[in-house]
Amino acid sequence: MRNSKKVTSFRHGKVVFKWCDECATLVLGDECAICGSVGRPFSVTAPGDLRPCLQADTELLKRIFYTYFGVPDFLDGVQIFLNKIPGEDRADEIVVDGRVIGVLLFDIVSDDFRLELRIDGARALADIAKKGVVEIDMPRGHLKGKNIPGTMIKRARGTFNANDPLIVLAGDFICSGIARVPSDQAKNSERAIGIRDVGRGRLRIAGKKRCWSRFVEANISYFKTLEAKAVSDVKSYLNSKKDMPVTLSFSGGKDSLACFGILEKASKKFSMIFVNTGLEFPETTEYVRRFAEKRGFELLIADANNGFWNNVDFFGPPSKDFRWCCKVCKLGPLTALIEDRFPKGTITIEGNRTFESFARARIAFVENNPFVPNQIILNPIREWRSVDVWGYIWWKNLEYNPLYENEYERIGCYLCPACLASEWKRTKMLxxxxxxxxxxxxxxxxxxxxxxxxxxxxxxxxxxxxxxxxxxxxxxIKISIPTVRTDCIQMKMVKGATPCVAGGFSLEGVVMIPRKRSFAKIAEMMKTIGPVRYSDEYEIAMVKTKDGTIKVFGGGQIVVTSSTPDTTDELFELAVKALLRSQLCTECGICVKNCQRKAIKLNDGPMILEERCSHCGKCTDACVIAHYYDKLVSR
Ligand code: SF4
Ligand code: SF4
Structure with missing residues (x-):
């Protein structure tokens, strides 16, 4: 499936970046293009998909620093970068002046943001903070990780609440800490303050007026090199397939926007494809339409219409680990559009990046879409970091989706299960x-x-x-939630693969699924396994293969007999998949395209042309419903 050997592994540990103190900006290449400085190294948590902090996030940080430390202009005019780290919900390291000064966290229960102060934040704020500063007696032994009793507090600037971040001053030391109790209870508490980290010396945050154009200017040769490499990769691939039409997958997000910039230089002619899932933010659909119109490119829209709402009762709410909606609302309409507009195939440029997720950590430059056989995908920015994408967009002056200025880090459907609780809070407001x-x-x-x-x-x-x-x-929070979510489709094993008196093995199970289509459709789908005999009146369908026999009954009972436990299990799985496909088929058409014998027609679900079908099972392998077999069925 993968044509290119070059892959990237996902990163762990720390990642080093460089900061130019002279120009007060990040240096991405070998040196700052303004002053020639090689930059001061600093590290952030891996994978290090650093990104600039845009308007709404900057306002949010200013509000937070003001709340905790009473500093209204602490971050005014300063370049801030954010670095996503693992956490319960949103968790971003805050990089200011080439130092991680804190971590912005979203607390799901209180439905609000909080701050974890890092030592460099404490050093920068120690002198200017009007509150959140506590002076203590120097304790014996080490400070780091210690809990300080209230009796050691000498004085405090302002009041604080439990769990507030604190700057703790102990002799020459400056510490970042956390309040264990509110300030009015601190004196009598054995554990009033927790010390997180310890340092020495004040820090001064660099002066004001550090705008993003300076960041672009400092890295201009770096962006030029990035672009040249991506354009050359795309160009040489397109030259090798001159007869294939070129398309750009344009989602309305920043990564596909960067790909637009690259493709505009690499190819004279291409169409833009937008998959409208029916769950897009209105800002996104409007932005995509406006962008294509302004730039004079043909915009092809693959429309899922009401696909999500038509299917959600059967699949249940989509989840991070079961995104059936992507298959139904993206892949299905896209397949239909490509079949209609590019029956001989297309090369599509996509903005997939390895930094986005573990799932994308090994994407190659050239990939074949496993579900859409005639689509070749090129991933020219797969190794770019978020900060590369933003710098490139600013350099090329490409208009981006306004949602990015509204605390959204990634743009998707408004009800996407991958969205953070913090983003959902924002969506509720917007x-x-x-x-x-x-x-x-x-x-x-x-x-x-x-x-x-x-x-x-x-x-x-x-x-x-x-x-x-x-x-x-x-x-x-003391609530009982099942570890595995139960949806409307359930499977109960009556009997695992056990030896039969008559020889071989048998297995019995029941799949409880809301009936969407007639029993005849189940029999129809079983034709992909082997020749079917069935009675509509008694609702029984039977298939005999070289490995054994499958019987499916109208109530969802499945009985399999075979010669070994393994083949018994395999036949049972095939039967369950056929049952699921017959009832849940969304008519996406992917199996039709994947059947080389042209044995499938769609008519209220798949109809199998028996005389053509070779029971190869390729349609089942390609089917989005069968793909989620183990997620769909709760045991
Ligand atoms: S891919 Fe075609 S030939 Fe193969 S099992 Fe499916 S319908 Fe039959
Ligand atoms: S059976 Fe075919 S048309 Fe139906 S959901 Fe599966 S792949 Fe799509």
Whole structure:
């Protein structure tokens, strides 16, 4: 499937960047293009997908530093970068002046942001903070990690609440710390303050008027090199396939925008493809339309229309680990559009980046879309960091989606389960109508599934299998949430693969699935496994293959017999997949394109032309429903 051998592994540990103190900006290349400085190294947590802090986030940080330390103009005019790190929800290292001064965290339970102060933040604020500063007696022994009793507090600037970040002054030392109790209880507390880190010496944040154009200027040769490499890669591939039409996948996000800049230089002619999932932010659809029009490019829209709402009752709410919506609302319409407009195939430029997720950590420059056989995908910016993308966009003066100036770090569907609780809070403010429609649905669904309200309130619905951090959160707030979300499709094993009296093995299970289509459709789908005999009246369908026999009954019972436990399991899985496809088919058409024998037609789900079908199973392998077999079925 992968044509290029060059892959990138995901990074762990620390990543080093460089800062030019003279020009007060980040240096991405070998040296600052303004003053020639090689820059002072500093490190952030891996993978280091550093990004500039845009307007709304800057305002948010200013509000937070003002709340905790009473400094209204601390970050005025300063270049701030953010670096995403693992956390319960949004967690960003805050980089100012080439130093990590703190971590911005979103707390799901209080539904608000908080700050974890780092030592360089404490050193920068120690003299100017009007509150949040506590002076203590120098304790015996080390300071780091220590809990300080209230009796050691000499004086405090302003009041504080429990869990507020604090600057702690102890003799010559400056520490970053946290309040264990509110200031009015501190004196009598054995554990009044926790010390996080210890340092010495004040820091001065560089002067004002450090705008982003300076960042671009300092890295101009770096951006030119980045572009030249990407353009040359794309050009040489396109030259090798001159007869294939070229398309740009334009999602309305920054990465596809950078790809626009590259493709504009690499190819004279291309069309832009926008997949409208029906769940886009209005800002995104408007931005995409306006951008294509302004630039004079043809915009092809693959429209999912009401696909999401037509299917959500059957699949359940999408989750981070079960994004059926991407397959139904993106892949399906895209396949149809490509078939219609580019029947002989297309080369599509996409803005996938390895830094985005573990799943994308190994993408290659050239990939074949496994679901759309006639689409070749080029990933020219796969190794770019977010900061590279933004610098490039600013250098090329490309107009970007206004949502980025509204605290959104990535642009997707408004109800995407991958969105952070902090982003959902923002969506509720920006689009109350859209968000309340989805919340209403989620609450109704939770009540049907006997889930507590917190299941929706704290965003547990976003996982099918709860990760450790969410299990911990459930324990902290003392609610009982099943580790694996139960949806409307359930499977019960009546009997595992056990030896039969008559020889061989047999296995029995029941799949409980809301009936969307007639039993005849189940029999139809089983034709992909082998020749089917079935009775509509008694709702029984049977397939005999060289490995064994499958019987499926109208109530969802499946009985399999075969010669070995392994083949028994395999046949059972095929039967469940056929059952799921027959009932949940969204008519995306992907299996039709993947059947080389042209044995599938769509008519209220797939119809199999028996005389053509070779039972190869390729359509099942390509089917988005079968793909999620283990996620769809709760055991
Ligand atoms: S891909 Fe075509 S030939 Fe193969 S099992 Fe499916 S319908 Fe039959
Ligand atoms: S059966 Fe075919 S058309 Fe239906 S969802 Fe699966 S791949 Fe799409």
């Amino acid at each position: 689009h109350p109508k859209l968000s309340s429609q989805w919340e209403k649905y989620l609450y109704a669904w939770a009540s049907k599934m006997n889930m507590p309200e917190e299941f929706v309130k704290y965003g547990f619905w976003r996982w099918k299998v709860l990760p450790k951090k969410m299990r911990r959160l459930a324990a902290d």
